[in-house]
Amino acid sequence: MSEQGYTVAVVGSTGAVGRQMVKYLEERNFPVRRLVPMASGRSAGTKIRFRGEDVTVIEAAADAFEGVDIALFSAGGSVSKQLAPEAVKRGTVVIDNSSAFRMDPEVPLVVPEVNAEAVRRHKGIIANPNCSTIQMVVALKPLLDRYGIDRIIVSTYQAVSGAGASAAAELERQTRAVLAGEEVNPRILPVGRLNKHVQMAFNVIPQVDVGEENGFTFEEMKMVNETKKIFGDESIGVTATCVRVPVMTGHSESVYVELKQEYDLEEVRALLAEAPGVVVQDDILQQVYPTPLESEGKSEVFVGRIRRDLTHPRGLNMWVVSDNLLKGAAVNAIQIAETLISMK
CATH class of the missing domain: 3.30.360.10 (Dihydrodipicolinate Reductase; domain 2)
Known part of the structure; x- marks a missing residue:
C-alpha cells in the first residue's frame, strides 16, 4: 500500500457480481490507487469503466497478482482454488466470493455487521458467505x-x-x-x-x-x-x-x-x-x-x-x-475489505 491507496484486483470483473464490485468500489469511495480488472482469456482486452476512465481487463493468472494489495474474487470456485493461493504467495489478501474456502477452518467467513473481528484471523484469504x-x-x-x-x-x-x-x-x-x-x-x-x-x-x-x-x-x-x-x-x-x-x-x-x-x-x-x-x-x-x-x-x-x-x-x-448481487455478494466483499483496512 502507498499513501495514495491500494492496488485492488477484481477477478471475474466482467461477470454480474464482478461488475457490481467495480461499481461499488467507486460508489463507496474505496481507496483504490490502481484497479486491476481480471477475467478469463476470452474477456481479456475488453474495457470496463472506473472513475470516468476505461480500464483494460487482463487475463487472470498467477503473475498478474504481483503488486496487488487486495483481490476480490468472483469467478467461481475452480478459479479461486487455482489462483487465490498464488495471489496470497505474492502478498495479496484475497476476499473470495465462491464456496471454495468458506468451510475451511483456517479461513474466516465474514459478514461485517455480524462478525467483523473474524477478519483479524485471516491468513491471506477471507471468505464471503453465500448470498442467502x-x-x-x-x-x-x-x-x-x-x-x-x-x-x-x-x-x-x-x-x-x-x-x-x-x-x-x-x-x-x-x-x-x-x-x-x-x-x-x-x-x-x-x-x-x-x-x-x-x-x-x-x-x-x-x-x-x-x-x-x-x-x-x-x-x-x-x-x-x-x-x-x-x-x-x-x-x-x-x-x-x-x-x-x-x-x-x-x-x-x-x-x-x-x-x-x-x-x-x-x-x-x-x-x-x-x-x-x-x-x-x-x-x-x-x-x-x-x-x-x-x-x-x-x-x-x-x-x-x-x-x-x-x-x-x-x-x-x-x-x-x-x-x-449487492449485500449478497459485491457489497459484502467490499465491506470486508473496508473492515480489513480499518484494522491495519
Whole structure:
C-alpha cells in the first residue's frame, strides 16, 4: 500500500457480481490507487469503466497478482482454488466470493455487521458467505445477541441472477417465448451442468444447486453450515429449503426462529430497526413489507412480516429480502475489505 491507496484486483470483473464490485468500489469511495480488472482469456482486452476512465481487463493468472494489495474474487470456485493461493504467495489478501474456502477452518467467513473481528484471523484469504446466508444472519444477529437462538427454519425464494447472467437472460427469453406461444427449451436452470433442465418462466423450481445424498441441496447445506460458522455456535439447529423463483434480482426468505428466551415483539422490532444494515418495513395492515423489486439496487437487508408464532412461545416469524448481487455478494466483499483496512 502507498499513501495514495491500494492496488485492488477484481477477478471475474466482467461477470454480474464482478461488475457490481467495480461499481461499488467507486460508489463507496474505496481507496483504490490502481484497479486491476481480471477475467478469463476470452474477456481479456475488453474495457470496463472506473472513475470516468476505461480500464483494460487482463487475463487472470498467477503473475498478474504481483503488486496487488487486495483481490476480490468472483469467478467461481475452480478459479479461486487455482489462483487465490498464488495471489496470497505474492502478498495479496484475497476476499473470495465462491464456496471454495468458506468451510475451511483456517479461513474466516465474514459478514461485517455480524462478525467483523473474524477478519483479524485471516491468513491471506477471507471468505464471503453465500448470498442467502448473508441476509439471514444480518437480520438474526441482533436477536442472537439479545435472546440467543435455538433453531432456525428458512425457506428461500431466490432470484435467477444468483445463477449468473446467462440464467437471467434465459428467464427473459423463456418469458417472451411463453407469451408468444412459442416452444421453450430450458438449458440452464436449475443447474447448468446437470442433464435435466426445467422451465423457469412462470414456474418455481425447488432446487438451487446440486442435490446431496442427504436429500438437501448444496445451497441448503451452505446455509446450514455457514450460519453456524458465522455465529460461532454449532448447537444452533438450522434447516433450509432453497427455491428458485422467476425474479431477476433480489432474494427473499421466510425465516422462522426459536429463541432461547421469551421476547417482547416491540423490542424485537426496535432491535432490528437499530441494527446496522437492516431496514424494517413492517405494517401488514398498511401493506408495508419488503419485496425484491423494491430492494434491487440497495445494499441493506430489509425485514418485514415480523410476528409472533402461534404454536411456540419463543417462536418468531419474519420476511427477509435483499439484493443478492449487492449485500449478497459485491457489497459484502467490499465491506470486508473496508473492515480489513480499518484494522491495519
